[in-house]
Amino acid sequence: MSITVMGAGAFGTAVAVSLASKGPVTVWARSSQQISKIKETRRNEDRLPGVVLPDALTATAEMDDAARSRIILLAVPMQTLRHVLQTYSAALHDKILVACCKGIELETGLGPVAVMQQTVPDAQHALLTGPSFAHDIARGLPTALTLACSDADCGEELQRELTTANLRLYRSTDTVGAELGGALKNVVAIACGTAMGAKMGESARAALMTRGYAEMQRVAVARGAEPETMAGLSGFGDLALTCTSEQSRNYRLGLSLGRGEEFDPAVTVEGVATARAVQALATELRLDMPITTCVTALVDRRLTPQEAMTHLLARPLKEE
């Protein structure tokens, strides 16, 4: 069965490379220039440098080509997902849509599954998330991910179709928990990067990861997720990866904040908008989210890293 990936960014291209080991894959991008370049060079050098694209991968800028597959992966940044779905809803209404984005929509506080449900209600909706750097997947390194779908039968089909020799998928029906884990770990990664960039030490990072995890759990439970989901690949797994590796753009943004350096605004860093969205949610749900609050203040330059840490350390003492 052919599969389409919409979004020829780092992740979309990497997953397509892995899926192409099993069968034909179509990668769609909005830019016909980018597609021409990919066809000419058999590489996507701008987004995933150093990777040769397999023959089973076809690139297109035509939605008619993209819409030939029944399974469509959406590998675009979270804040653009609604626009992409609204633009192509007519072609997508009878598909199985699998969002690969990790974030919370700023305007609505919704995750990718809820955005798909609103914009293309007749489609089936799922989420692919978990610890996976695009380059690792593209190089064929072993990776385990979560495939979340509230319809168990559809989830099983997707698990079979999207598992490859190096990409092992675990199934879940808890889409709310899976999308919150993937979104919130980015916020904690910014906090951890900041602490490391400001030379606050690895103990500080471990404390931020653990207390950040407590914040993730708090939001997830308040939004109706299964508490156990956060302990899986989509939560703890991705938190562990993103908070400890310079491959992560969220962590690298944090490093630059900690060092007082500039960061390229063109790089996709999902945690910035997500921190603001989660901050608004926390206020609405009356949740205590001190690390998230500090991250929004850090990215808005309302607090320095030292002020943020002083603030966190000086909070009233409490039980764990």
Ligand SMILES: NC(=O)C1=CN([C@@H]2O[C@H](COP(=O)(O)OP(=O)(O)OC[C@H]3O[C@@H](n4cnc5c(N)ncnc54)[C@H](OP(=O)(O)O)[C@@H]3O)[C@@H](O)[C@H]2O)C=CC1
């Ligand atoms: N990179 C990684 O290791 C991983 C990423 N993810 C998630 O995948 C998602 C995508 O990230 P990633 O691929 O890395 O990001 P990139 O920045 O590499 O690519 C983003 C892609 O989205 C496209 N895009 C942006 N806006 C639109 C739009 N309005 N219409 C159509 N296409 C659009 C871009 O196209 P254009 O070039 O034309 O702007 C580009 O191809 C994120 O949510 C990320 O968290 C998940 C796991 C790992």
Ligand SMILES: O=C(CO)COP(=O)(O)O
């Ligand atoms: O989600 C990721 C790894 O699982 C990629 O993280 P970044 O978006 O921070 O690069």
